[in-house]
Amino acid sequence: MVKNEALVEVTGWLNDVKQFDWGVALKVSVDVRKKNHQDEWETVDKTIYDVTTDEVPDVQGAKQVTVTGRITGTNTFSKRDGSTGASVKVRATKIVSVGDKVQEAAIMEQWPTAKIGQANAVDENTPF
Numbered sequence: 001m002v003k004n005e006a007l008v009e010v011t012g013w014l015n016d017v018k019q020f021d022w023g024v025a026l027k028v029s030v031d032v033r034k035k036n037h038q039d040e041w042e043t044v045d046k047t048i049y050d051v052t053t054d055e056v057p058d059v060q061g062a063k064q065v066t067v068t069g070r071i072t073g074t075n076t077f078s079k080r081d082g083s084t085g086a087s088v089k090v091r092a093t094k095i096v097s098v099g100d101k102v103q104e105a106a107i108m109e110q111w112p113t114a115k116i117g118q119a120n121a122v123d124e125n126t127p128f
Contacts, residue, residue: 006071008090010049011098014065019056026051026059026095027087028067048087050075057095068094 012030032045051067059065069092079085 007069008071008088009066009068010090011064011066012047012049014059014062017059023052023054024056026053026057026065026067026092028065048085049090050087051090051092051095053092053095057092059095059097062097064098066094066096066098067092 010028010030012028014026015029016025016027018025028049028051029046030049031043032047033041033043036042049067051069053069057065067090069090071088072091073089075087075089077085077087
């Protein structure tokens, strides 16, 4: 008999990572885009994926990830605007970083005067 499974591979924005005794939970979002009347692409919604896994994935500093796994259900939640949203629950078998990671070295290359991780006195005279 063939095993019935709903498998998925999603590439999206990594929004949150939390580690627990039982494993790791990640929140991944995928933009839903469509063309508007001016024939320009715009984001009209987001699909949220609540991802769980046993092992801590190497996603430190990642902006985007690709998740491969099994759909385990859906979840509802309250959005910031008070409306109800829905997410797809995924049990991941593989999670990998996609594209560039945000790293201190890369930031320092672009902004050599940046003082990352160093506490600086606050300038009270700053106009903003």
